Amino acid sequence: MFSPQRPLPRANVIVADDHPVVALGVCQMLEGVEHIHLVAAAVTISELFEALAQVHCDVLICDYSFEDDSEPDGTLLLKRIRRLYPDLKIILLTGHDDVVIMQMAVEIGVSGFLSKSSRDFSSLPAVITRVLQGEKYLDPETSKVLVQHMMTNNLTSQSLTTAQLTARELEVLRMFSRGMSVTDIAQHTNRSVKTISTQKKKAMLKLGVMNDIELLKAFNQMYATLQ
Structure with missing residues (x-):
């Protein structure tokens, strides 16, 4: 104690x-x-x-x-x-x-x-x-x-965020994975639909996915490998 x-x-x-x-x-x-x-x-x-x-x-x-x-x-x-x-x-x-x-x-x-x-x-x-x-x-x-x-991934604390997603991009993906639409996320974060859509598209580009199904799969796999 x-x-x-x-x-x-x-x-x-x-x-x-x-x-x-x-x-x-x-x-x-x-x-x-x-x-x-x-x-x-x-x-x-x-x-x-x-x-x-x-x-x-x-x-x-x-x-x-x-x-x-x-x-x-x-x-x-x-x-x-x-x-x-x-x-x-x-x-x-x-x-x-x-x-x-x-x-x-x-x-x-x-x-x-x-x-x-x-x-x-x-x-x-x-x-x-x-x-x-x-x-x-x-x-x-x-x-x-x-x-x-x-130790497993031979990473330093500076490289833990897979695909170098920004904090806002990660937040958008986290909410999207919970079933929230782009409009829902925009309302929840007090940002424009255009801003949220842009952040989502940037995240998709960084993760190398083409559609929402692939995005959800990549996001879930990313978190699974980090646990």
């Missing part, structure tokens, strides 16, 4: 997860922890930004995917948070255990990465402590996936 090297001031923490049961469970886990002050819990992206605007937050424990939310999630959400609150420490709480998301989250500036399936999940208070002390945290299961991938 990790023990802090020096006493820490009480930290304001916000929890954001689109599954109310998960949000409640995390909140209960943090209750009674001496140096943690839980100031808000949100189950939608709009609730999250309302909370961030109303109270000071030191650490945000945030899900990666808000499946039915009308606002952009994933890396677009993380970049928005980082842009508006550059000093906020983010612990990404996610069920997505793949190195593409991991790499992009690290590049955006996430301080911690904790998988919902990790055996380390119960040590979240200690993870918060480590992050507050300036450490970066990657849970053991996720770290193992990353190391195995790099």
Whole structure:
């Protein structure tokens, strides 16, 4: 069990997860922890930004995917948070255990990465402590996936994004793979249909596919090889 090297001031923490049961469970886990002050819990992206605007937050424990939310999630959400609150420490709480998301989250500036399936999940208070002390945290299961991938494929952390897809292209493909149309994605991300269509076409070109069926197959294979 990790023990802090020096006493820490009480930290304001916000929890954001689109599954109310998960949000409640995390909140209960943090209750009674001496140096943690839980100031808000949100189950939608709009609730999250309302909370961030109303109270000071030191650490945000945030899900990666808000499946039915009308606002952009994933890396677009993380970049928005980082842009508006550059000093906020983010612990990404996610069920997505793949190195593409991991790499992009690290590049955006996430301080911690904790998988919902990790055996380390119960040590979240200690993870918060480590992050507050300036450490970066990657849970053991996720770290193992990353190391195995790099050793198997002889890759460095700079070359994990297959076909050099941009963050926006990956987001478009992720939403498209969930059954969203170009129009749906445009509405969800507050961008034009033309922009989304262009990003999708660029991704298709990079992946060397000619139609939607091939695109979905290539996208699924790409993620399968990265796990």
